[in-house]
Amino acid sequence: MMLLYEGKAKRVFKTEDPEVLRIEYKDEVTAGNGAKHDFMEGKGRLNNLISSDIFKYLRNNGVDSHFIERISETEQTVKPVHIIPLEVVVRNVAAGSIVKRLGFENGREFTPPLVELYYKEDALNDPILTDDHVLRLGIATEEEMEALKEAAIKVNAALIRMMNLMGMKLVDFKIEFGKDNKGNILLADEISPDTCRIWDLETNENFDKDVYRNGTGSLIDTYTKFYEKMEAVK
Ligand code: UDP
Numbered sequence: 001m002m003l004l005y006e007g008k009a010k011r012v013f014k015t016e017d018p019e020v021l022r023i024e025y026k027d028e029v030t031a032g033n034g035a036k037h038d039f040m041e042g043k044g045r046l047n048n049l050i051s052s053d054i055f056k057y058l059r060n061n062g063v064d065s066h067f068i069e070r071i072s073e074t075e076q077t078v079k080p081v082h083i084i085p086l087e088v089v090v091r092n093v094a095a096g097s098i099v100k101r102l103g104f105e106n107g108r109e110f111t112p113p114l115v116e117l118y119y120k121e122d123a124l125n126d127p128i129l130t131d132d133h134v135l136r137l138g139i140a141t142e143e144e145m146e147a148l149k150e151a152a153i154k155v156n157a158a159l160i161r162m163m164n165l166m167g168m169k170l171v172d173f174k175i176e177f178g179k180d181n182k183g184n185i186l187l188a189d190e191i192s193p194d195t196c197r198i199w200d201l202e203t204n205e206n207f208d209k210d211v212y213r214n215g216t217g218s219l220i221d222t223y224t225k226f227y228e229k230m231e232a233v234k
Contacts, residue, residue, distance in 0.1 A: 008034060009047065009194065015077070020068060024075050025051075029194075031213045033125060038212075044074045046223040051190040052076050053230060054159070058187070061158040063151070065187035066178060081178025081188050085139055087118040087126060088148055090156045091172040095197050096210075107204070113156055115149050120176065147185055148177055155187065163198060165233040168207060171197035193223050 001022065005012040008030045013022040025044035030037045048070065055067035068077040091114040094104035098114075117129045119137070134140055140148065155175060163170045173196035178188035189195075193208040200207065207226045211217035 009044075010190070019079060020077050021080050022071070022075055022077055025190075029209075029212055029219060031209065033122060036213070040219060042220050043223070046220070046227060047190065047192045047194060048074050048076060050192045050223065050227050050230065053234075054162075054191045055187075057162055058155060058158055058191075061161075063154055063158060063187060078188070079180060079186065081180050081186050083120070083176055083178045083188060084144075084148075084185070085120040086129075086134070086148065087120050087174050087176060088152045089116045089118060089172060089174050090114070090152050091116070092156070092160070093169065093171040093197075093199075095171050113153065115152055117145070117148075118174075144185065151177070151185070151187060155191075159191075159196075162230075162233070164201070166229040167201050168229070169199045169201050169204075171199055173197070193226055198226065 002014045003011060004014055004021065009026055009028055011024045011026065013024065015022050025048040027039055027041050027044045028037070029040050029043055052067065052070035055065045058065060059067070066078040066081050068079060070076045091098060091110050094108040094110065095106055098104050099106045117131075117134060118126045119129050119133075119139075120126060129137075131145060134145055135142065152175060156170070156173070159173065160170050173191065175187060175191060175195070176189040177185050179185055196208055197210060198207040199205065206216065207222055209219070211222045212219045
């Protein structure tokens with residue numbers, strides 16, 4: 001079937017049904033806007049298993065997404081949407097870029113959670129945006145921006161509950177949204193340890209892509225452990 005799009009971690013294919021796309025997760029890992037790049041056997045499978053189960057969990061908790069179903073170890077089907085070029089980041093705890101850029105102490109809690117919008121544009125290095133920037137760039141309307149932020153807070157609350165059961169803390173995450181042909185906004189892309197920061201509740205040990213970004217551990221072992229813990233609380 002026809003390849004529609006190939007990104008850093010996934011391939012998107014058309015199917016016979018115009019209302020269904022097939023996504024294949026690749027065995028590749030990148031960090032720093034592609035500055036660090038490696039082939040890693042088994043990574044596509046883990047991301048597909050985890051992301052599928054997270055979208056299913058969210059669906060059961062009242063948050064719909066583009067996800068339809070997992071069809072193999074490395075593939076899932078989704079509804080076609082036009083991705084809105086925003087990365088919506090929610091932070092419960094300070095880590096990563098906000099520590100480097102604004103000097104918040106690593107590990108400091110944000111209550112209520114902090115929501116940020118970034119421009120999904122590799123050529124510009126995904127800069128952070130103010131609401132006015134989003135409006136002037138014509139990326140989303142005021143109402144749409146509100147809807148995205150509200151959905152992000154809902155996703156956050158549901159994921160916090162799941163990760164607490166797993167003995168883990170959701171530090172931050174990034175999500176993306178798309179619009180279907182009727183203009184409905186749907187959660188899209190993926191949710192996995194590639195797109196979240198997750199710390200052990202007791203030890204603060206990392207269960208996410210930071211082990212690869214910082215070279216502190218095996219990504220495959222880390223994601224396998226995360227998946228096993230997720231399965232155990234299902
Ligand atoms: N994130 C992501 N894709 C990006 C940028 C960030 O999935 O292109 C996720 C990242 O994994 C983390 C959260 O969004 O869970 C916040 O990332 P941050 O702004 O701290 O940037 P980073 O330190 O990852 O460069």
